[in-house]
Amino acid sequence: MPETHKGGKGKAFSFFFFGATPPIGKSGCAAAAGYDDAKWFNPYSAESFMDRGDSYFEKGDYGNAIADYTEAIRLDPSNANYFYDRGCVYNRKKEYDNAIADYTEVIRLAPEKAEMYQKRGLAYRDKGDFDKSIADYNEAIRLDWNLAKTYCGRGHTYLGAGDHDNAIKDYTESILIDPVYARAYCYRGKAYSNKGDMDKALADYSEAIRLDPDNEDAQKALTGFNAGKSPNNAGATVM
Numbered sequence: 001m002p003e004t005h006k007g008g009k010g011k012a013f014s015f016f017f018f019g020a021t022p023p024i025g026k027s028g029c030a031a032a033a034g035y036d037d038a039k040w041f042n043p044y045s046a047e048s049f050m051d052r053g054d055s056y057f058e059k060g061d062y063g064n065a066i067a068d069y070t071e072a073i074r075l076d077p078s079n080a081n082y083f084y085d086r087g088c089v090y091n092r093k094k095e096y097d098n099a100i101a102d103y104t105e106v107i108r109l110a111p112e113k114a115e116m117y118q119k120r121g122l123a124y125r126d127k128g129d130f131d132k133s134i135a136d137y138n139e140a141i142r143l144d145w146n147l148a149k150t151y152c153g154r155g156h157t158y159l160g161a162g163d164h165d166n167a168i169k170d171y172t173e174s175i176l177i178d179p180v181y182a183r184a185y186c187y188r189g190k191a192y193s194n195k196g197d198m199d200k201a202l203a204d205y206s207e208a209i210r211l212d213p214d215n216e217d218a219q220k221a222l223t224g225f226n227a228g229k230s231p232n233n234a235g236a237t238v239m
Contacts, residue, residue, distance in 0.1 A: 046075035050082055057089055065089050080109040087119070096127035114145035118153055125153075130161040148178035152187065159191055167191040182212035189221060198225075 042048045053068030069086035076082065087102030103120040106113060121136030137154035141147060155170030171188035174181055189204030202225055208218035 044075070046072040046079065046082065049075065050085060053085060053089075057085075062089050062093050078109065080106045080113065083109070084116070084119075087123075091119075091123050091126070094126070096123050099123045100127070114140055114143035117143065118145060118150050121157070122153060125157045125160055128160075130157050133157040148174045148181050148184070151177065152181065152184045155184070155187060155191070159187065159194075164191045164195050168195075180211050182208045182215050182218070185211065186215055186218045186221070189218065193221070 040048075041052065049068040049072035053065045053072065056062070056065035056068060066086055066089050069082055069089065072079070072082040073086070083102045083105045087099045087106065090096075090099035090102060100120055100123045103116050103123060106116045107120070110116075117136040117140040121133045121140065124130075124133035124136060134154060134157050137150055137157065140150045141154070151170045151174040155167045155174065158164070158167035158170060168188055168191045171184045171191065174184040175188070178184070185204045186208035189201045189208065192198075192204060193201035201221075205218045205221045205225070208215050209222065212218075
């Protein structure tokens with residue numbers, strides 16, 4: 001049986017048996033309270049473990065979050081949400097193989113969840129497996145999921161692979177679908193900059209800031225322009 005939080009299962013059981021028996025619909029209320037008062041925690045409920053895992057995740061306690069999601073999966077292995085939650089934690093920890101395995105299980109259990117192809121494509125890209133990343137983004141596009149975001153995501157993969165022309169095409173497609181999508185302008189600006197087309201890069205960075213004045217990547221890039229440095233060094237936080 002997978003480990004849970006520090007202190008082991010005994011502590012969770014003691015909370016349950018010495019506290020009040022949770023009424024129907026209350027199994028997850030301890031998460032909302034941050035589990036300072038765990039009287040409603042039900043060690044037989046997958047949902048309770050998921051809720052506590054969410055609480056751990058929000059606190060940045062990824063090890064305990066994974067342990068609780070794993071226990072939720074043990075109790076209810078047919079629930080795709082538990083694999084999804086654990087996959088997100090693995091992805092945050094940069095354990096991409098584990099994240100991909102969990103996202104793949106979500107797709108198996110709930111193939112209608114087109115978003116999962118985008119999520120798995122992101123994990124493949126972060127792992128450096130650009131071909132599989134593009135294949136997943138292609139499937140997300142085929143399933144018509146949030147096309148502006150998905151084209152932008154595939155553009156990031158092309159950008160990471162050094163295929164700036166296809167990256168620009170995808171960012172442009174994203175902008176055509178959502179003309180106020182500041183991130184697509186920012187990343188297209190980076191692709192243009194990588195190609196040495198500084199006029200177009202400057203125009204895109206400027207538009208990104210006009211649409212989103214708090215866009216840090218575009219701000220750093222423009223600071224680089226003003227300082228006479230290559231904006232390539234500004235980097236970009238991809239999603």
